[in-house]
Amino acid sequence: MKCRVCGQEANISLRAYNTALCADDFTFFLEKRVSDTIQKYHLVEKNDTPIVAVSGGKDSLSIWHILNKLGYGADGLYVDLGIGDYSRESLEKIKKMAETLKCKVFVFHIRKIFERSIDEIAKTIRRVPCSACGMIKRYVMNKVCIDKGYNVLITGHNLDDEAAALMGNLLYWKEEYLWKKSPLLEGREGHLSRKVKPLFLCSEREMAAYALISRIDYIYEECPFSVNAKSLTYKAILNNLEETSPGTKLQFIKGYLKMVKGGEETTRDLTYCASCGYPCYGDKCNMCRLLERFHIENKIDFAVYGGQP
């Protein structure tokens, strides 16, 4: 296959766009797609102070790299789940990227606060690790924004993540979650940061190719607790459809965005935690309840690595 732009040998075929591109033209294409998404949906403005939630994987490290390349100076946040070599290796790759970008990375070490790893916490509260992990991550991601003065939180959710989640929500008609499938989730002044997903229209395959071509050193191993995740089943189904009908995932998400325009967020009974101010549906948020359960009085704090001297 030849590159559609320059005619040189192509490095990647993009069947959803009925085209193929060489490494340089693909890099330009993907960065432009991210830049266009940011501008079209007003995800990040020039005066914003963005921070990227990084896991060490291809998507979050790539979006961190791209944002800084596009001139949006963004720092990083990592939640260290305390899962042995997996967490250690992830942190090393994140620190390396912070050094390359000359950016700060805030790290929340779960073990330092809870004296346990995420799976041990989950076991105690009788939840599956992914549920406990999601709850803690959402809280910590918001906390770093509120405490450290970042007004927009960026995540590396890609097209496949969003299509899989949307499929799950539709299959079980979880109407209360449907509005969340948007590239932008508005915040609440002083309580909840704005969340944005600039990779919303970039496929997982494109992001892996971008990371490889840009020589981004990401963690290839999967979180050991994600093995039986339902999202992987949905992704497999969607990829089977994509194999025979290229562009299906993109049409699914783009069509959804058109349909959901004007949809309203359900905020029934939403209040703020009496202890910390985080939005919740009771007198206290789940994180404050969790800290109480373990008799922890330490305030949520972050280690900081990298940044300009």
Added chain:
Amino acid sequence: MKIELDGKAYEIEKPMEVSRLLQQFSLSRETHLVIVNDRLVTEDHRLVRDDRVKFIRVVSGG
């Protein structure tokens, strides 16, 4: 050619296109990228005897 998939090594003698190799390993082009001699290639790339091939899984979840 030497092939690497999920940390395991395989050896195949017969030259073929990348798409054919993906089929042989029952892999989808949607879920795996192919690196030949440290370079990302498309599915119609013709593999030869001394090539070093690596499959990269692109799907992550959880």
